[in-house]
Amino acid sequence: MAVMQRSRTYKAEGVVLSRRDLGDADRIVTLFTREFGPRRLAARGARRPTSKVAPHVELFTRVSLVGAAGASLDVLTQAQTIETYARLRTDLRAFAAAGWAAELLDGLSDDGAAMPQDYAALVAFLRALDRADADPAPLLAAFAIALLDAHGYGPELERCTVCTRRIAPDDHAFTPGTGGVTCLACARQHTSHRVQVDTLKALRFVAREGVAGAERLRTTARVSAELRGVLRAYAATMVEREIASARILERAGAAASARRR
């Protein structure tokens, strides 16, 4: 009888989301991979000047890689750059936007699950960020909404999330805890953000048109700041909810298996 054997090495493609030092010469690199979602790998000797892998694992570089399954941590045995995003090295706003996108992906992703759509969205976002010399806020808003939507957390932007009435001009607030916009009367009972009508329009536009549409959008500094503020608050609420529901599922699973014993 043939014995099923787990493959020891694997090929994948991913974007470097974060790195930290391990011991004297090594690094732990977290990549968001097309094949397995987020994955942490040890890059042995990556801090030595002679390292062949090191130049390919800069932050936000897109690489093809070979990993080897390890007992506690997989090992990055090969890495080859596919694409770099030069603007991220020179533009602090673009770098910060990519960093926040990485955090959001990390919060929404199950380790080990294939996430080709999330991966495609990340690559599209990084390319757009690299191309544009404009404010990254609308691009980030488009990416964040698309990602949240793919996970079932897309914000409601047309109807009050409490009383369900269609939002009238200037009778609107953004209320993360209820899942999107509210009328001002309903906003009073919750933690909400008053935003300009142009910010609401920008949110609707990027939700509809995605990253490609957001490249064409020009916003004022105030609208950009409001986009960043409301999406940060909204994403934090939704990521907490996702983490909380995962914990509830875990506990429910543990309780069920305890009962079976």
Ligand SMILES: [Zn+2]
């Ligand atoms: Zn309402």
